[in-house]
Amino acid sequence: MTVVESDITSQTFDVLIIGAGGAGLRAAIETRSRGLSTAVVCKSLFGKAHTVMAEGGIAASLGNVYPEDGWKVHFRDTVRGGKMLNNWRMAQLHAQEAPDRVLELEAWGALFDRTDDGRIHQRDFGGHKYARLAHVGDRTGLEMIRTLQYKATSMGIEVFMECKILRLLTDSSGNICGAIGYWRPSGDLILFKAKAVILATGGIGKSWKYTSNSWESTGDGHALAFQAGADMIDMECVQFHPTGMVWPLSVRGLLVTEGVRGDGGVLRNSENQRFMFNYIPEMFRAETADTEEEADRWYTDHSTARRTPDLLPRDEVARAINSEVKAGRGSPHGGVFLDISTRLTPDEIKRKLPSMYAQFLELAGVDITKQPMEVGPTCHYMMGGVRVNADTEAATVPGIFAAGEVAGGMHGANRLGGNSLSDLVVFGRRAGMGAADYAESFSGEPEPDMKQALEAANEAMRPFSQENGESPYTLQADLQDCMQNLVGIIRTETELRQALDKISELKDRLGRMAVNGGKEYNPGWNLATDLPSMLSVSEMVTMGALERKESRGGHTRNDFPGPDPELGKVNFVQRMRDDQHVIQPEPLLEMPDELKALFEDEH
Amino acid sequence: MSEVTMNVWRGDSNGGNFEQYKLERVEGEVVLDVVHRIQATLAPDLACRWNCKAGKCGSCSAEIDGKPSLMCMTRMDTLPNDTITITPMKTFPIIKDLVTDVSFNYVMARQIPPFTPGDPEPDGTYRMQQVDIDRAQEFHKCIECFLCQDVCHVIRDHEVNKLYYAGPRFFVRLASLEMHPLDTVDRRALMREYLGLGFCNITKCCTEVCPEHIKITDNAIIPLKERVVDASYDPIAWLGRKIRRKSKTTAEEAYELAPARVAPTSLDGIPATAVEN
Numbered sequence: 001m002t003v004v005e006s007d008i009t010s011q012t013f014d015v016l017i018i019g020a021g022g023a024g025l026r027a028a029i030e031t032r033s034r035g036l037s038t039a040v041v042c043k044s045l046f047g048k049a050h051t052v053m054a055e056g057g058i059a060a061s062l063g064n065v066y067p068e069d070g071w072k073v074h075f076r077d078t079v080r081g082g083k084m085l086n087n088w089r090m091a092q093l094h095a096q097e098a099p100d101r102v103l104e105l106e107a108w109g110a111l112f113d114r115t116d117d118g119r120i121h122q123r124d125f126g127g128h129k130y131a132r133l134a135h136v137g138d139r140t141g142l143e144m145i146r147t148l149q150y151k152a153t154s155m156g157i158e159v160f161m162e163c164k165i166l167r168l169l170t171d172s173s174g175n176i177c178g179a180i181g182y183w184r185p186s187g188d189l190i191l192f193k194a195k196a197v198i199l200a201t202g203g204i205g206k207s208w209k210y211t212s213n214s215w216e217s218t219g220d221g222h223a224l225a226f227q228a229g230a231d232m233i234d235m236e237c238v239q240f241h242p243t244g245m246v247w248p249l250s251v252r253g254l255l256v257t258e259g260v261r262g263d264g265g266v267l268r269n270s271e272n273q274r275f276m277f278n279y280i281p282e283m284f285r286a287e288t289a290d291t292e293e294e295a296d297r298w299y300t301d302h303s304t305a306r307r308t309p310d311l312l313p314r315d316e317v318a319r320a321i322n323s324e325v326k327a328g329r330g331s332p333h334g335g336v337f338l339d340i341s342t343r344l345t346p347d348e349i350k351r352k353l354p355s356m357y358a359q360f361l362e363l364a365g366v367d368i369t370k371q372p373m374e375v376g377p378t379c380h381y382m383m384g385g386v387r388v389n390a391d392t393e394a395a396t397v398p399g400i401f402a403a404g405e406v407a408g409g410m411h412g413a414n415r416l417g418g419n420s421l422s423d424l425v426v427f428g429r430r431a432g433m434g435a436a437d438y439a440e441s442f443s444g445e446p447e448p449d450m451k452q453a454l455e456a457a458n459e460a461m462r463p464f465s466q467e468n469g470e471s472p473y474t475l476q477a478d479l480q481d482c483m484q485n486l487v488g489i490i491r492t493e494t495e496l497r498q499a500l501d502k503i504s505e506l507k508d509r510l511g512r513m514a515v516n517g518g519k520e521y522n523p524g525w526n527l528a529t530d531l532p533s534m535l536s537v538s539e540m541v542t543m544g545a546l547e548r549k550e551s552r553g554g555h556t557r558n559d560f561p562g563p564d565p566e567l568g569k570v571n572f573v574q575r576m577r578d579d580q581h582v583i584q585p586e587p588l589l590e591m592p593d594e595l596k597a598l599f600e601d602e603h
Numbered sequence: 604m605s606e607v608t609m610n611v612w613r614g615d616s617n618g619g620n621f622e623q624y625k626l627e628r629v630e631g632e633v634v635l636d637v638v639h640r641i642q643a644t645l646a647p648d649l650a651c652r653w654n655c656k657a658g659k660c661g662s663c664s665a666e667i668d669g670k671p672s673l674m675c676m677t678r679m680d681t682l683p684n685d686t687i688t689i690t691p692m693k694t695f696p697i698i699k700d701l702v703t704d705v706s707f708n709y710v711m712a713r714q715i716p717p718f719t720p721g722d723p724e725p726d727g728t729y730r731m732q733q734v735d736i737d738r739a740q741e742f743h744k745c746i747e748c749f750l751c752q753d754v755c756h757v758i759r760d761h762e763v764n765k766l767y768y769a770g771p772r773f774f775v776r777l778a779s780l781e782m783h784p785l786d787t788v789d790r791r792a793l794m795r796e797y798l799g800l801g802f803c804n805i806t807k808c809c810t811e812v813c814p815e816h817i818k819i820t821d822n823a824i825i826p827l828k829e830r831v832v833d834a835s836y837d838p839i840a841w842l843g844r845k846i847r848r849k850s851k852t853t854a855e856e857a858y859e860l861a862p863a864r865v866a867p868t869s870l871d872g873i874p875a876t877a878v879e880n
Contacts, residue, residue: 248631517648
């Protein structure tokens with residue numbers, strides 16, 4: 001079946017937002033409040049975005065629990081956690097604006113857990129000097145998405161549910177001014193014309209076998225922007241969350257919130273040792289407890305005791321768990337033990353960590369008020385992404401804005417827990433402002449090139465006319481095996497090269513995919529249209545990982561085990577130029593002296 | 604390894620029938636895992652919704668051996684039979700296979716006047732005590748799986764009631780607003796006159812199927828009914844309003860605050876579009 005122009009219906013808006021998670025909805029609230037017509041498109045039902053899975057909390061230096069906290073401390077924690085690779089301006093704006101965004105959520109109806117004096121309670125988390133995460137038990141993301149969802153609903157924002165975007169489209173002068181996609185229920189094509197497009201598509205975890213991410217996290221926004229010619233940075237920096245479930249196999253990778261450790265959970269190996277004491281890196285030695293006694297005391301006394309190594313940044317903990325398992329000191333199902341039952345009473349556990357309690361009881365038959373959990377690293381978060389202007393979230397291609405996980409720079413080489421939810425609302429709002437300014441100055445009507453739309457549509461429909469082709473599910477499984485085994489938590493040049501070969505083979509096989517059934521709600525076909533994005537981001541991650549010949553944050557090279565100070569001064573930038581995928585190092589933005597001074601007390 | 608037979612409803616709005624799929628049992632699996640294995644190996648076009656696979660998003664609602672459940676939280680080893688039947692939610696129109704059109708819920712969501720807080724403290728922030736938000740936090744646990752809507756006989760067995768009945772999910776939503784310490788809007792007359800609170804005859808089916816274990820009937824619906832009765836029929840409250848010349852918010856006034864309303868005169872099935880305020 002060949003698609004022709006009359007097969008495509010079109011709609012026109014000032015701003016098109018792709019993704020209805022925290023960033024997309026916050027952006028929509030901003031553009032709508034400026035009076036601009038706004039469409040939000042999402043692959044799932046409204047309110048099901050991956051934000052809903054966020055558990056532990058939203059980081060903001062409100063100072064409700066520790067009044068000595070402030071944006072500069074949060075900024076410093078974020079950049080040190082990111083191994084100094086962060087876009088300093090993004091980290092600064094994030095630390096400065098996060099408290100206002102949290103209070104704004106409260107004014108829109110969110111009910112965060114309270115302190116004794118009736119303010120928002122804040123919990124400890126890895127890499128944050130002070131207890132800083134506003135939270136709702138262990139279901140903070142749900143609270144956030146529901147709050148934003150109903151705020152958006154109250155403003156009359158149109159949400160186009162179950163709609164997949166295939167390609168961004170340019171006008172005759174090369175500016176992005178729309179997108180082509182299809183409705184998942186009907187399979188019918190839809191063309192969005194818009195003056196500005198905001199990407200808020202989230203992460204890429206679905207390219208790995210064990211991930212905390214849902215089926216939606218196929219890197220669509222990363223791939224769309226790259227294809228449109230935008231600069232991508234830090235694509236090698238993928239975060240493996242240290243604590244995913246490891247058993248039963250069917251839930252392997254499912255997230256176990258860092259809040260378990262924030263609230264007192266400790267990691268042990270099969271020899272019952274608190275092994276994290278053996279993995280304290282030089283950078284954090286001065287501020288980390290070196291005895292169990294001091295670490296235990298820290299939970300109630302942050303002033304005379306140093307923090308427990310169980311709460312080192314995620315990259316450190318994930319690598320430590322990986323090493324313990326490799327050394328034969330793992331748990332029966334290939335993880336390590338995480339125990340909260342010795343620190344909190346059953347009632348406290350059920351109150352502070354209700355969904356962890358239910359998740360282990362119902363899915364693994366483990367009662368975490370009595371037994372330790374088995375946990376291991378799981379592919380969790382993409383630090384890299386679309387290179388944006390920190391203040392406006394504009395990408396390097398006119399008409400594209402990006403916010404949330406799809407944007408790069410904010411988190412450097414490793415993200416701190418709790419900084420993602422705050423990232424969504426801080427930069428979601430800013431992307432909304434940036435796109436609104438851009439749309440308001442746009443002259444004329446958006447006129448995307450129909451030829452590009454037809455090309456993308458026909459490519460998407462190709463698997464229907466393929467005879468005896470391959471199942472998209474087989475391709476997906478092969479890709480996931482490849483990324484899991486060859487581009488995982490510890491990388492080496494030989495394996496990365498094998499991965500590139502495999503990805504190139506899989507790209508060839510893309511064209512031979514076949515699907516059966518009709519185009520109405522057809523998961524096989526839907527997967528076939530997600531696979532190009534998955535392959536594109538997998539290739540970018542692998543190429544970035546090959547080029548960065550050092551270990552930094554979420555990127556660890558077995559053949560280059562330490563950081564290289566010179567490489568710490570550059571982003572690896574990937575882009576399409578003249579149909580060629582190019583990658584090159586480019587210097588980081590220079591941090592102003594007054595901010596540099598915040599890091600001078602360390603050596 | 605033993606075998607299991609999955610009896611899955613396949614079809615669309617024009618009708619359909621059950622297809623049988625035989626698979627090996629795998630230790631620790633939930634129903635959604637088996638559906639995914641069917642997709643990957645036997646029927647790649649089998650439609651079902653899912654996202655988080657952890658009971659947090661509420662996408663994979665279906666009826667498993669007749670019971671409205673989340674497929675991702677129903678372990679295979681808790682189901683006694685060797686043949687397991689999966690059907691789509693009955694209350695909503697079929698799109699395809701296990702996927703239903705749940706837009707009724709999104710239409711209803713727009714008929715509820717939004718959260719409207721009072722003035723903050725002088726420092727611009729709000730104060731609330733934990734004890735005052737415990738109940739509303741229970742309602743905020745709702746993952747919008749719509750299983751309570753599916754099981755509620757008011758709309759499950761009487762399609763026409765969808766015009767006049769918000770359903771358990773939105774009674775929970777209304778209760779969360781009513782019991783929010785900062786909210787200032789009075790939605791009681793609206794609940795009574797347009798959102799069908801009185802239709803619920805507290806059979807508690809919704810509470811039974813709620814995967815978040817929200818006590819929908821006891822903690823949300825019954826207290827709402829009491830508040831509505833107080834507002835409408837309490838002679839002392841009536842006298843108080845007369846003396847203070849302060850009237851409660853009427854249903855019409857409350858509707859004005861909602862993002863949209865369904866035209867109440869339309870009786871031709873479910874209105875496809877809401878009337879924007």
